[in-house]
Amino acid sequence: MIINKSKSLFEVETEVRVRFSEVDLMGVVWHGNYLKYFEDGREAFGRKHGLGYLDFFDNNVVTPLVSIECNYKKSLLYGDSAIIHTSYIDCDAAKLLFEYKILKKDTKELIVIANSTQVFLNSKGELLLTFPEFFVNWKNKMGLIKNP
Amino acid sequence: MIINKSKSLFEVETEVRVRFSEVDLMGVVWHGNYLKYFEDGREAFGRKHGLGYLDFFDNNVVTPLVSIECNYKKSLLYGDSAIIHTSYIDCDAAKLLFEYKILKKDTKELIVIANSTQVFLNSKGELLLTFPEFFVNWKNKMGLIKNP
Amino acid sequence: MIINKSKSLFEVETEVRVRFSEVDLMGVVWHGNYLKYFEDGREAFGRKHGLGYLDFFDNNVVTPLVSIECNYKKSLLYGDSAIIHTSYIDCDAAKLLFEYKILKKDTKELIVIANSTQVFLNSKGELLLTFPEFFVNWKNKMGLIKNP
Amino acid sequence: MIINKSKSLFEVETEVRVRFSEVDLMGVVWHGNYLKYFEDGREAFGRKHGLGYLDFFDNNVVTPLVSIECNYKKSLLYGDSAIIHTSYIDCDAAKLLFEYKILKKDTKELIVIANSTQVFLNSKGELLLTFPEFFVNWKNKMGLIKNP
Numbered sequence: 091m092i093i094n095k096s097k098s099l100f101e102v103e104t105e106v107r108v109r110f111s112e113v114d115l116m117g118v119v120w121h122g123n124y125l126k127y128f129e130d131g132r133e134a135f136g137r138k139h140g141l142g143y144l145d146f147f148d149n150n151v152v153t154p155l156v157s158i159e160c161n162y163k164k165s166l167l168y169g170d171s172a173i174i175h176t177s178y179i180d181c182d183a184a185k186l187l188f189e190y191k192i193l194k195k196d197t198k199e200l201i202v203i204a205n206s207t208q209v210f211l212n213s214k215g216e217l218l219l220t221f222p223e224f225f226v227n228w229k230n231k232m233g234l235i236k237n238p
Numbered sequence: 239m240i241i242n243k244s245k246s247l248f249e250v251e252t253e254v255r256v257r258f259s260e261v262d263l264m265g266v267v268w269h270g271n272y273l274k275y276f277e278d279g280r281e282a283f284g285r286k287h288g289l290g291y292l293d294f295f296d297n298n299v300v301t302p303l304v305s306i307e308c309n310y311k312k313s314l315l316y317g318d319s320a321i322i323h324t325s326y327i328d329c330d331a332a333k334l335l336f337e338y339k340i341l342k343k344d345t346k347e348l349i350v351i352a353n354s355t356q357v358f359l360n361s362k363g364e365l366l367l368t369f370p371e372f373f374v375n376w377k378n379k380m381g382l383i384k385n386p
Numbered sequence: 387m388i389i390n391k392s393k394s395l396f397e398v399e400t401e402v403r404v405r406f407s408e409v410d411l412m413g414v415v416w417h418g419n420y421l422k423y424f425e426d427g428r429e430a431f432g433r434k435h436g437l438g439y440l441d442f443f444d445n446n447v448v449t450p451l452v453s454i455e456c457n458y459k460k461s462l463l464y465g466d467s468a469i470i471h472t473s474y475i476d477c478d479a480a481k482l483l484f485e486y487k488i489l490k491k492d493t494k495e496l497i498v499i500a501n502s503t504q505v506f507l508n509s510k511g512e513l514l515l516t517f518p519e520f521f522v523n524w525k526n527k528m529g530l531i532k533n534p
Numbered sequence: 535m536i537i538n539k540s541k542s543l544f545e546v547e548t549e550v551r552v553r554f555s556e557v558d559l560m561g562v563v564w565h566g567n568y569l570k571y572f573e574d575g576r577e578a579f580g581r582k583h584g585l586g587y588l589d590f591f592d593n594n595v596v597t598p599l600v601s602i603e604c605n606y607k608k609s610l611l612y613g614d615s616a617i618i619h620t621s622y623i624d625c626d627a628a629k630l631l632f633e634y635k636i637l638k639k640d641t642k643e644l645i646v647i648a649n650s651t652q653v654f655l656n657s658k659g660e661l662l663l664t665f666p667e668f669f670v671n672w673k674n675k676m677g678l679i680k681n682p
Contacts, residue, residue: 110429110439111422114258115265115316121599122259122569126407129566133406143406144465155565159603168263169440258577258587259570269451270421274555277418281554291554292613303417307455317588406558407566411612413559464559 099232100178104134105195107171118165124202125158128190131176132206135188139178141228149224153186153208160204164194171195180234184210184221247380248326252282253343255319266313272350273306276338279324280354283336287326289376297372301334301356308352312342319343328382332358332369395528396474400430401491403467414461420498421454424486427472428502431484435474437524445520449482449504456500460490467491476530480506480517543676544622548578549639551615562609568646569602572634575620576650579632583622585672593668597630597652604648608638615639624678628654628665 106127114120136142146153166172172192179187186208192201210218210225221229229235254275262268284290294301314320320340327335334356340349358366358373369377377383402423410416432438442449462468468488475483482504488497506514506521517525525531550571558564580586590597610616616636623631630652636645654662654669665673673679 109422110262110425111268111270113263115261115263116596116598117263118598120259121602122566122573125566125569126405129406142465152560154560154562154609155606157603157605158565159601161601162599165598169438257570258573264448264450266450269454270418270425273418273421274553277554290613300412302412302414302461303458305455305457306417307453309453310451313450317586407564409559410554411557411559411561416555418555 100180102131102135102138102176104131104174104176105171106130106174108166108168110168113168117167119167121160121162124160124162124192124204127172127174127192128158128176128188128204128206131174131190132188134174135176135178139228139232145224149222150213151218151222151224152211154211156207156209158204158206160202162202164199164201166192166194166201172201179205180229184218186210248328250279250283250286250324252279252322252324253319254278254322256314256316258316261316265315267315269308269310272308272310272340272352275320275322275340276306276324276336276352276354279322279338280336282322283324283326287376287380293372297370298361299366299370299372300359302359304355304357306352306354308350310350311348314340314342314349320349327353328377332366334358396476398427398431398434398472400427400470400472401467402426402470404462404464406464409464414463417456417458420456420458420488420500423468423470423488424454424472424484424500424502427470427486428484430470431472431474435524435528441520445518446509447514447518447520448507450507452503452505454500454502456498458498459496462488462490462497468497475501476525480514482506544624546575546579546582546620548575548618548620549615550574550618552610552612554612557612561611563611565604565606568604568606568636568648571616571618571636572602572620572632572648572650575618575634576632578618579620579622583672583676589668593666594657595662595666595668596655598655600651600653602648602650604646606646608643608645610636610638610645616645623649624673628662630654 108119112119112123112126133142136145173195175191175193177189179189181187188206190202190204190206192203193199194201210222212218212222226235256267260267260271260274281290284293319342321343323339323341325337327337329335336354338350338352338354340351341347342349358370360366360370374383404415408415408419408422429438432441467490469491471487471489473485475485477483484502486498486500486502488499489495490497506518508514508518522531552563556563556567556570577586580589615638617639619635619637621633623633625631632650634646634648634650636647637643638645654666656662656666670679
């Protein structure tokens with residue numbers, strides 16, 4: 091059976107409004123605060139597809155970030171709303187990859203692009219070299235494992 | 239035996255430098271960030287006197303804040319250093335009271351005064367109505383319990 | 387003319403979802419992060435009634451907080467959603483008073499109650515002892531000034 | 535004249551203590567908070583060498599980050615102290631590059647490595663394609679411009 095793997099299945103959009111406390115003295119979102127927005131996006135993806143922090147936790151797995159890379163194109167100001175596009179990027183290694191694009195809501199200007207990599211640790215904090223079982227099931231359900 | 243209970247015993251001074259990320263678009267420390275400075279002060283007191291978060295934790299006690307009250311007098315700017323004066327206020331109820339004064343380091347101007355109240359919870363999250371044993375020992379050691 | 391001054395006119399409700407980055411190692415929202423939620427509430431009130439930070443700014447007025455008082459009743463956990471009830475409290479002195487109640491969305495449990503006081507400063511940073519003109523107009527529009 | 539360009543001239547070490555409010559529910563520093571530590575390092579470099587935010591500001595230049603890249607190797611816990619090694623990386627393009635290494639203070643374990651790129655904007659927010667004059671002077675003073 092071929093399950094639909096259209097892009098939209100693996101992408102979520104989340105809206106965020108810039109908080110006063112997130113803006114620096116130049117009047118723009120402090121660069122580190124975008125990492126909160128990426129996390130908002132990742133969590134929205136997780137809620138939609140049963141892959142949130144608590145789902146991992148229930149399966150005795152934690153998924154710490156091992157790398158993040160951000161490219162800042164323009165700035166968000168206090169009062170702006172933004173759309174976070176978060177895409178799950180499937181890969182064969184025991185990693186969890188996401189890509190992010192943040193656009194200013196009204197003008198659709200591209201503000202930031204970024205990507206992050208997470209690994210799987212078991213409850214002893216040991217790195218898993220293969221996907222944990224529940225994640226294989228998830229990939230299966232999402233049509234990401236090709237049956238011969 | 240009378241143990242010295244001078245004010246200095248129950249007060250610590252901590253220095254903090256304002257971070258760029260702590261300043262808002264008016265160029266002053268965002269009001270909520272002072273709560274981090276109070277926590278710096280409380281932790282400095284804890285480290286000095288064996289009353290830190292981890293000491294409580296080792297005794298299966300947590301001490302969540304139940305109230306905080308801040309009065310903002312002046313502002314700290316980016317680049318400023320400040321001195322946090324944290325005072326332990328002894329009381330008979332099963333509470334933990336601290337008072338805070340933050341002064342601008344160079345001019346000694348008073349920036350904020352505040353106070354906080356914490357309670358004791360056991361490992362089940364139940365409120366303790368009397369001081370836990372290790373805290374009675376601590377009070378004793380600090381000369382805060384008068385022997386008849 | 388009597389303008390409706392029902393409670394609902396002076397109260398706004400805002401929903402907030404607890405971010406992973408807002409939770410501490412006890413698994414609950416770090417107490418200082420509630421000040422962001424109060425600000426969310428204050429801004430929602432401002433957007434609804436033309437009394438936001440930028441409205442003040444356009445009138446060459448800033449309104450720094452001079453005091454805040456919070457009472458923490460229960461905790462919010464990661465994954466929780468909460469409703470922030472923000473009420474404008476009218477007063478005759480040149481101050482801006484708000485009261486806040488945060489409830490856990492699903493159970494309606496009361497989490498925090500708080501209040502804040504702001505003052506009006508002009509563009510030179512001087513304290514205004516009477517309401518600025520645009521604010522008198524706003525009070526008038528809101529039915530808060532009784533005509534004899 | 536040959537001015538000493540030893541590595542130590544272009545590297546500063548800063549100590550930071552992990553705040554309770556910086557730790558997440560897994561008990562480790564939330565990944566986004568390391569960007570505050572990098573900024574601590576950059577500012578320490580700026581204070582030592584006259585290249586801080588306010589120095590740029592006095593010269594009508596701002597230097598927003600355009601990219602950041604972090605690799606997380608291990609975690610810092612609440613109570614840990616860390617050393618931030620911040621290195622200025624000279625380059626010929628009108629950019630400002632820094633590299634960061636954060637080590638756990640007591641064990642010297644490597645926690646994070648990262649790098650950031652900043653650009654120069656003038657007071658109109660326009661990108662500068664060549665170094666501003668005061669920065670050329672700074673490079674000269676630091677022995678970074680070779681005289682033929």
